[in-house]
Amino acid sequence: MVLGEDWVAPSGAVDEDLAKGRQRRSYISLNHSPLARKIITFNLLAMLVMVAGVLYLNPFRDSLVFQRESAIVSEAELIADVFEARMPLSAPVNLAAGDGLDVAEVMRGIELPEGATIYVFDAAGNLLADSGAVGTAPRERVEGLGVDSRSTMLTDLLNSAWDWLTRLAHRDPGAAPPVDTRAMAEALVPQVAAGQTVMATRRNTSGATIFSVATGLFQNDVHVGTVAMTSAAGEIDKLVRVEREQVLQMFVVAIIVSIGLSLVLASTIANPLSDLAAAAEIGRDRHSRKMTPGRIRIPDLTARPDEIGRLSGALRGMVAALYDRIDANEQFAADVAHEIKNPLASLRSAVASLHVVKREDQRLRLLEVIDHDVRRLDRLVSDISNASRLDSDLVKEEEEPFDLLKMLANLGDHLGREAGAKGVEFITDLPADPIRITGLEARLAQVFVNLISNAISFCEEGDAVRVWARKRENRVLVVVEDTGPGIPEQALSKVFKRFYSQRPEGQFGDHSGLGLAISKQIVEAHGGVIWAENIRPTDADITSEPLGARFVVGLPV
Template sequence: MERPPLEVQEWRRGLGFGSLRARIFAVNIIAVLAFAIMLLYIDTVRARLLDERTAELAQEAATIASLAASLPAAERVKVLESQGFARGTRLRLYAADGALLADNWRRPGTSRFVIDNPDDRSWRRRSALFIDRALERLARIHPPTGYAEALPDRGDRWPEIAAASPAEPATRLRRAADGSLVLAAAARLPGKAASIHLTDSAEDLSQIVRAERLASFWLLIIVTIVTVTLSAYLARTIVRPLRMLAIAAHRVRLGRSREVVVPRLPERRDEIGALARALSDMSTALRGQIDATEAFAADVAHELKNPLASLRSAVDTLGQIEAPDLRARLMDVILDDVARIDRLITDISDASRLDAELSRSRFESIDAAALAAGLVEAYSVAPLPRGVSIAMAPASGPAMVEGEPARLAQVLRNLIDNALSFSPDGGKVELAAEADGALVRLSVTDQGPGVPPENRSDVFTRFYSQRPEAEDYGRHSGLGLSIVASIVVAHGGRIEVTDPPGGKGAAFIVSLPAA
């Protein structure tokens, strides 16, 4: 037989005896056990009815013994043999030596209970007797002794007669060859040596109990079928999809997320369907995070390779150059490359810690207009390069947002630095902050060359390499705008770049939910 995949084997190994399928069947089987216990209870009812019938027969034997003792000896046999009973009870009178003196079955037409021929049993009768024997063994009921008429018919052949006393009748339960139960009761005549012996069939009780048991048995069969069907349905609709999801998640955990497809179960509109779609979305996001991490690592290696190659070349050449001016130029190159690597490592470290720090940040209400005005004032303290100026557009009022102050300040600083880098000599950088209904919009506008429409989505990717023409290579790492985009998204906002109202330059617009 083909073995299941390794993932399935490992998943099953972790279940132990706590499988949800086993629990479903265990819970649903309680109803079946209840009906099975009810079948055993019916046997206890039969035992109680037999005890009541036995006590009744013993009392009847004692009553007849008292009556017989009061009759003259000449009339005693005649009176006893004339007695008839509705259930066909057999009444016999035995002498002290065991001889049969009277028997009511001798009289023609007397009602008698009948013991069937075992060979003439129908399949229903055989089935009923089989169930009787099975339940007796299950309930640990000791089977009664067999019933057979004494031949010759003498009183000393009935143990209950020997056990009876003038004060206390004796009883005995027997089973006939056809499976029916036969009750016997013996009582001694007061002041006489003779004994009364009554024999009665309990088949009517057995038929009542058997009918109840048969109805309960068929009900048990129906309940069992329904229970197993419902359990299988629940196992198929609950356990099977959960097992598929567990195996898929297990394969993702083992690092096989590339090849695994987490089922989304679109037809399920319940909690399991919601769980499947959540796991599928989570695996997709995880795959995206893995792709982003791999791409980031590749980009870092690529960006570090260029300054390191330049640095290695300058260091190798430095030992071969003796002219002071050339050595000074090579030292400048080495220092620039070291500074470039330092800036790159700093930005990479900041970008790698960004998600973790944002997840731990506690947001607070911030006036975005006041934050922007404070940064403009800070940048205006010292003269900006190339005569570029920075200003804040008048705000109509507070622009409140929920966020982390240091990170939102970092967003504005990165956008301002980017605008200053692309601004021409004597250009102007303008900030604005306005509340617009449910949003707060922050904008940073410059008068530089702008961003071509086809590249406007690329500027927010890591290590994007578009630079101003007058800027030395390596002045910026290419991570500033990607960090801005990550912070804005973490605050529930979005960022876009468009043309400014004047048509020249670029306008970076950040939209954040208003507090």
């Protein structure tokens, strides 16, 4: 995994203005990076929603409430069993008259949890004793039993904020009357049926939870009274608060970790993107001012195995392609100027001579030179126009599947007549099965017309031109051969350059030298290759006289 800016680039490959910007920038500049702020904000929002949901749903509170309800029910039933065990087996019992059982004495011998209260009622529902008034046995301290109520200033602050939000969500406590635990107990007494235990849960004005439970007292299956028990206010809320503090502590730790990881993540995304944008902006501003524009230097982040590395590589490739195109256009413009100067110089000389010559035959000769140079300029301008539009045309036109052999056969029929008129034998050797490729049929036809026409133009009467094609796995090879003079060795590497032309003397000025350059551009735009070579009697002897020239075009199928 690549973190931060752990890529290395030579100091000379980094723009000076970009290097200064990096020095001014901290590890992560939140005030200058909207993307970094968004990453941190969204991560924190997700964390806040999760913690708020946990605190709002209170899953641990529901579990603690159920456990406390079960415990207080068990305690109330055990206390009822104590009272029933002190009753005589056969003598009648009247709790109201004190016959058979001294309720106050039994109550004083019971140990109760801190804050809990016992109420005893007779069979008619009248209160007989209250542990708050009568008293109970002192509860012995148990070592190791208790709630860890440790807290921090931060958790106290978060708890206060949560309590404030809770109070906003509930009605005003001042509007609710205080909870009377005796009234809670008396309300449960009529609901106690034979052998049934009932309980209720209420909150006091401060929001503390109070549990109350009531169960019957029986002697020989005869209902003689009721025992009710209420818990201390807020004992369950203390446990919930402890659980909430633990959640909040983990929340604080998670927030710190999330912010740290978000900063690291933001630095791995925002800083490289900022460098890429800054490099493009520096180049744009320099070129807009037209003051020592220089070349745009895109930072090299290709070592990163992620989308930013891909973006850096794509931008560097795009900028390199643009500069290559600019250099090619500049070179093309220089070549065009050079090629046009030659016929213009010839025209200027012919026109100047036309004013001074007196003989008619010399005037006619000069007029022929002027006509030849004008046609040469016209042909040159047309070819230059076609070559300059070629790139955009190749991008705009839609590629379609077509039968390459059918196209070659049609070209052979047409150009074969031209070769026959010159006394050149034209031979085609094409497979019987069609070969379908996807591309621009008209443009590829232009390539083969140029290659075949060139072959015919270099042949004399009695020579031959052969066109053949073969399919090789995922490529098709189309070869144009002739038995002409061949290509000079020093020209093999130049024939595809623009404006290069080496023709017989009789054909001087009849070609612009752009045909093979255009053909190579079209073939490479289709993902193919093209090359030229001489046909020799043996490949071992490169000094032997060539038997002709061969042009090979390879296209993907």
